[in-house]
Every structure is written in structure tokens, then in C-alpha cells.
Amino acid sequence: MRGAVIHAPGDVRFETLDDPKIVNPTDAVIRTVATCVCGSDLWPYRGIEPVEEPHPMGHEYVGVVEEVGSGVTSVRPGQFVVGSFATSDNTCANCRNGWQSSCLNREFMSTCQADYVRIPNAQGSLVATDEHPAEEFVPSLLAVSDVMGTGWYAALAAEVKPGSTAVVVGDGAVGLCGVIAAKELGAERIIAMSRHASRQELAREFGATDIIAERGEEGVARVKDLTQGIGADSVLECVGTAESMRQALHSARPGGNVGFVGVPHDVAIDGQELFFSHVGLRGGPAPVRGYLPDLIDRVLSGRINPGRVFDLTLPLEQVAEGYRAMDERRAVKTLLMP
């Protein structure tokens, strides 16, 4: 089969690779129907995370089951399935608590920009749709496997409640999905922080009621202007830099909450500042598995359309161009079709 391999920052190649096989009885192998490039794939692509040696890429996927191990009974060959970037057995103590992305047997996916993919923990990780979905739903189901599930978690971690005010820091695919999540969870006012016209437009389409283009303390001041001077109930931090975290923490009101889903890079939080802010903080890789049934329903019922975040679709073999377009900010997110 063929798949993407990163060799060095800026150097992603489409290569012939060994076909994946069942290794453990809990594995499945799927034929990829759609995959994509994630904002976090840009960390090694940009050299911010080291590339020690060439390795496959990709952790977002929907596909059709080709083969299952002897321990897998929840899905069967021929079914269309959605998974998560973090696989989970869905039976351990952390999974039972609803924290599947901290599963004691977790394996992060990392080979999904390819024709076929081995899925560890398939029994606990994959959710099959009743039938093969219409083509129009594929991008949104793919989004559910990571960015939409992550935006959903950001909103839950930020404790978005009906009638509340939510701020979304970051206008990438996750931030935009965070707007969808805040809307679905009943936020009355949704403030998207974005300085790009096309992303502002999509944020509004997804439910943003206000747009703030300013950043840093200036952006925080604008949030305060809109929130009785005290800050927002909930803030979704969807970037992962020291600057975005600061902006998020300062935008929340005393007693408010920040949900942070951008993997933090060089972020240290001052204990005393957090203390006096009275802000609650929770982050992490989203426990997408727990949300899959609900989010798949919302997609197939037409209630949400997170697939709109894909503004570039390429054949999988052009994966390198998919990275380039996102790196150069010509695309928010690239959909790849094998």
C-alpha cells in the first residue's frame, strides 16, 4: 500500500509501505475512506518537534473494516467505522470513568495518512455506522474522529452551559469546531477570536455571535468589554502556545473555566496568578471515544456539519501539498481521499 512518511521538517513523502496486518487479537485493519492533516502534524513539519527518523503520519480516519482479530466482536468486515486518534479498550478504570484518552492500554494513532491502517484496541475504539454513509457525510464523520471531538471536549472542559458566554481562542479547525460545540451546548454568546476573514465567516456560520480580531491583552480587554468587565464564563483554548494560554486565562471570569486542547508547547502556568484568578483549568487529549455515538448522530441527522472545516480536498497521493497548504495558511485543513 501507499502512505505518507515524514523524513525531516518540510519533507513529507508519499511512499510504498508494507500492508498493515493484525498483530494482536484486539486489532482491526481498515481500508481508509478519508483521512486528513491535523494542525498538530505541523509541529514536526515545522521543526518545532524533532523528527528523529522517518516515520508514517496521520491520526484521523474513517474507513471500512477489512479484517478483525479474534478478540474483536464489536465491528465486522465491511462496516463503515469512525474511531479516535487515541485508541482505548473502553473497559479499564479510566475508560469507565469516561476518560478513554487516558486508557491504561491507550495507543495513539500515527499511521493514518495511508490506504490501510491497523487499529489497536479496535473492540473498544471503533464505532460502526448503521450503513455506509452518503458521501456528503464523510468529511463530517472524519472531523468527529479528532477536531470535532476535540472541540467538544474543549467546550465540556470549559463547562459551557445553556445561556452562558463562551470565548474561543484559536480559529483553526479545532477552534471552529469548538464554536459548534459551544452552540450545541447552549452558549448564548459565543465570541470567536480570529483575524482571518474566511475563518471569521465560518465561525459565524457555526454560531459565533461576536468576533474579536485583537490578540493578547488588547483582545482580553475586548472580551471584558463584552462581559460586564469581568470576563467570560467559559474559554476554549485551541492553540497551545504560552501566548494563547495567557489570553485564555485572562479572558475567563473569576469562577469561570478554561478548557485547553492545544497541546501546550513551552507553557508554564504561574500558580499564584492562577490562584487569584479563581479560574478552573482542565485540558488534555479529548476522550473522543465517549462522544462518538452522540456526535455521529448529530452529523447524520444534519444537526452539525463540522466537515465544513475542510477547505482543501486532495487525493491522498498529494499529501505533501496538503501539508504545504496548511503550513502556508492557504488551507485551514486538508482532506485526503485515497
Added chain:
Amino acid sequence: MRGAVIHAPGDVRFETLDDPKIVNPTDAVIRTVATCVCGSDLWPYRGIEPVEEPHPMGHEYVGVVEEVGSGVTSVRPGQFVVGSFATSDNTCANCRNGWQSSCLNREFMSTCQADYVRIPNAQGSLVATDEHPAEEFVPSLLAVSDVMGTGWYAALAAEVKPGSTAVVVGDGAVGLCGVIAAKELGAERIIAMSRHASRQELAREFGATDIIAERGEEGVARVKDLTQGIGADSVLECVGTAESMRQALHSARPGGNVGFVGVPHDVAIDGQELFFSHVGLRGGPAPVRGYLPDLIDRVLSGRINPGRVFDLTLPLEQVAEGYRAMDERRAVKTLLMP
């Protein structure tokens, strides 16, 4: 009148001071019935916080109203009142949200180890009991004004729920009150981390089901032993050092919560570590005002007896000895009677 003044680390004196007067219409002046020395008073006493110039001390108090400003109608002279270390108007946006200790007009108390005290924001801050309470209740009502209210907040910030497992880091007065709070909020298992026999005993009396004497990663390992290997649902951090914060964060399970009420000194939280822990974190000065009616009821009904944390009672004029005893760990907490 007379009151405590700190001149330098280790140098607290009992001096003649001007009688406090009504300055603003929202003030009251109370005659102190009981006050005490707080663990946080030891920061300047030990020179960890600088003492720039001599200043009065103390922020815990119960007393009898002597005089009120023209804007104060909620309490009247002669009433026995309980307050909080942080005064609040109880009407601003933050107060209405239940975060009175982030009141937009907040003033921290700092002159309470004295015969008389001026209370700013008296209208919003003071709660009167129906009648002058029996002497036996005075220590517990005093505890409510700070350590019990703070332990209560720690348990709420750590989201202690019925049937859950709670860990309390710190066996000072606040930690011990945190044990009471965890019990009242329904925790089934309460693990107190303490290496002092007398404090262990009081923790058990307050409801601790398990005691862990080990500290640091060894203490964390013992918590994991008691919690299916994953950590506790809720952790109350009641110290404020980098070491205690680390111990607290590592003791919580993925999806668990740390409530931190020890004012952090040189604490920085690594963003990426917090991210992958899936632990929720909230701290701050406790919004005691909001809890006062409930906690006063619990004390007067005999349901809780946080006054047990006072293991040394001195006349106010011996305040210097009160500090010394706590500094040398001869006392958990010193009650001072004018």
C-alpha cells in the same frame, strides 16, 4: 485599644493602637470576641514574605457589632457576627456569581488580632447569628471565618461528590477542615496525608478513613495503591508549595480534580504535564461569605466542630507566643481571646 503588630520576621508585638472608626458608610466596627493566628501569618513571620514596614496582623474574627456606618442595614450594634478574611459587597457581578472573594470592591482583612476591628463592606460581609452563641461554639464560628470556609472551598473546587475518594494534602488547620468538608460532602474514602500523630488523630476524628505518612512520589504511590492504581477523584491541596502541588496533581486520577487553597509560593505548573494528566485544577481565596449561613448552621446544630483545630488558647496579649508556638509546630492553631 491594643493589637498585634509585626515589625520584622519573628518580631510580633502587642501594642497600643488607635481605636478603629467608621471611615466609609459601608463600614462597621466590631468588638473582637475571638481571633487567631493563621498558617498564612507565618509567611511574613518566617521571612518568606517580606515585612517592608511594621503593620497590624490578623484576618480571622468573630465579634459583636459596636457601630455601623449609615449604609449598613443588615447588622446592628449588639449582634454577634461572623465574617470572612475577604470582605465583599455581595452585590457585584462576581459576588452574584458566588465568587465573593473576587468581589470588585474586595478588601482583605488585616487588622483582626486586636480588641476592635473596622470591617469594610460590612453590609455584604457580616452574617449575624440569631442570638449570642454559647461560649462552646465560639471557636468553631471563628474557624468558619477562614480555615473551615477555606477547607469547604477546597472540597468544592476539588468537586468532592457523594461516594467519591478524596485526598487531603496538608495537615494544618485548613487541611483538617478539608477533611470535615470532604466528609460533609459525602466522600466515602478520605485519605489524609500526615506524619504527625496528633494531627492524624484529629483527621480520623473528623472523618479520615486512611492516613498516609509518606510524602512526595512515595506518598503518591501509596494513594495509587488505595485507588485502583489510577489516583483519587478529588485532591485538596492545603499547603501552597511546589512540592505539595506536585504531590496533589500526581495523586488525582485522570478526570479528577485538584482544589488548591494554600497560597502558592514559587509554584509553576507545566502546561504539557497538566494537559496529559487530564486533571482539573481550581484554586484561590475561598468565597467564604457565600458559605457562612450554611456553615454557621452546621456549627450551631453541632454537626461539625472545626474549632477542634485550635489546640492552644491564649489571651490576646500573648499573641507573640501564639506565633512562636505555631512556628515551632508546638500548636496547629492558636486561638486568641481579647
